[in-house]
Amino acid sequence: MKNIGGNAMVIKEVNMNLVRKALKAEGEATKQQIASITGLSAVTVGTILQQLLQTSEVLESELCASGGGRPAQRYKYNGDYAYILTLFPYETGGRILMRSTVVNLLGTIIHEGAEDVAQVDVACFEHIIDTLIASYPAIRAMGIGLPGAEWKGRIVISDYKALLGVSMVEHFKERYNMPVIMENDVNAAVVGYCERAQIHSDEAVAYLYFPDRFPPGAGIFINGQLFKGRRNFAGEVANIPLNIPWGEHAFVSSSEQVEQAIVQLIVSICAVINPDRVVLYGSIVNQASGSRIAERCRAELPVSAVPEVIVSEDFTADYLEGMVARTLATLEPSIKLSRHE
Structure with missing residues (x-):
């Protein structure tokens, strides 16, 4: 006989989440x-x-049509019970903008904005957050997207020098008294892509992002989970010793060299995690070059190791979808019942 572990409070929370x-x-x-x-x-x-009605997290809807008996009450989830806020900087035309999005619990966008910032630092985040919380006091969680990586709560790799060494998550948790996550841009993008493409939980996906001014990075999604490695270094594929001069003008201007370099990178990744799909995004790749890269991978890899190669059309959409999914998850109880023999 199998026993379900967990006390009454845990079981109550699990049932409420169901x-x-x-x-x-x-x-x-x-x-x-x-x-x-x-x-x-x-x-x-x-x-x-009844408990969820008391807090307005659930609302009564219209009664069902009566077939002669007492009509049944219908209920609906109140998506506006709470909001989440996501923010991430991006560069376009020599400008740095901070994109902000407020989303309700059903994933409906309530607000979208993009504000010019002179420098990406803690103060610019606080200015935008303070303004949005004043306008949307139902904000209950925040997600911050940034290129780079953190270790032991501090940013250790970043394109924005003013953020190096900063404990972003802890600072904003204390200042705003709510759950806060920080996510690498390409990690968020792979989560968003998998959400949008409805990837099965048993699939593995590697998302390769090729920014214009920086070396590539990767997001890895395995068995329904984002994989970051023990110290958040997984996906730093520019450190694979392939001697590729990422970002140099002569290299970028040669489509032949670019495609061969991406093939080398994909083959290296396949040898380690053997993904079902490899998603590419960047100005150096398009649908035509993606097809050629896929063909070269088929020539370089055994049949069992060849992934489906896909070129994403919209990194920003993947990035935003991932940030929203990761931030919404902070408001969902993660308690699960375990079975023991």
Whole structure:
């Protein structure tokens, strides 16, 4: 016989989250429908719904059409019960802009903005965050996207020198008293791509990003999880000793050299994680070069190791989707029941 571990409070939280997820997925549902979806008893579902109604996290909707008996009450999840805020800087035409997005719990965008900043530092983040929290006081969590990496809570690799050594997450947690995450740009992009493409949980995906002025980076998604390595260094593919002069003008101007270099990089990654898909994005690749790169990979790798090579059309959309998914996850209870023999 298998026993489910966990005390009454844990089980209550798990059951409440099951009801939340069912309502989010269905849009609207009756108590009996939620019970059928979750496997919980109608009595348990009714108790949870009453608790969620009291906090306005769930709202009553229209009654079902009556077939002669008492019409059943329908319920819907209140997406505006709380908001999340994501921010990330990007460069265009010699300008640095800070993109901000406020999203509700159902993933609906409430606000989008892009503000010029003279320098990416803590102060520029605080100015934008303070303004948006004043306008949207229901913001309950924040996600900050940045190129680079952090270690032991401090930024150790960054394109923005003013942020090196800064404990961004802890600083903003203390200042705003809410959950805060910081995510590498390409890590967020691979999460976003997998969300948008509805990647199966048993697939492995490597997302290679080739920025114009910096060496490439990779995001790795394996078995439904973002893989960062023990010290967040996974994906720093520019450190693979392939002697590729990333960013040099002579190299970038030769499509032949660029394509061969990307093939070398893909082959190296395949030898380590053997991904199902490799996604490429950058001004040095397009659909035509992506097809040639895929063909060369087929010539370089055994059949069992050849990944599907895809060129993404919109890094920003992948990046934003990933930041939203990662930040929303901070507001979802992660408690799970475990089974023990």
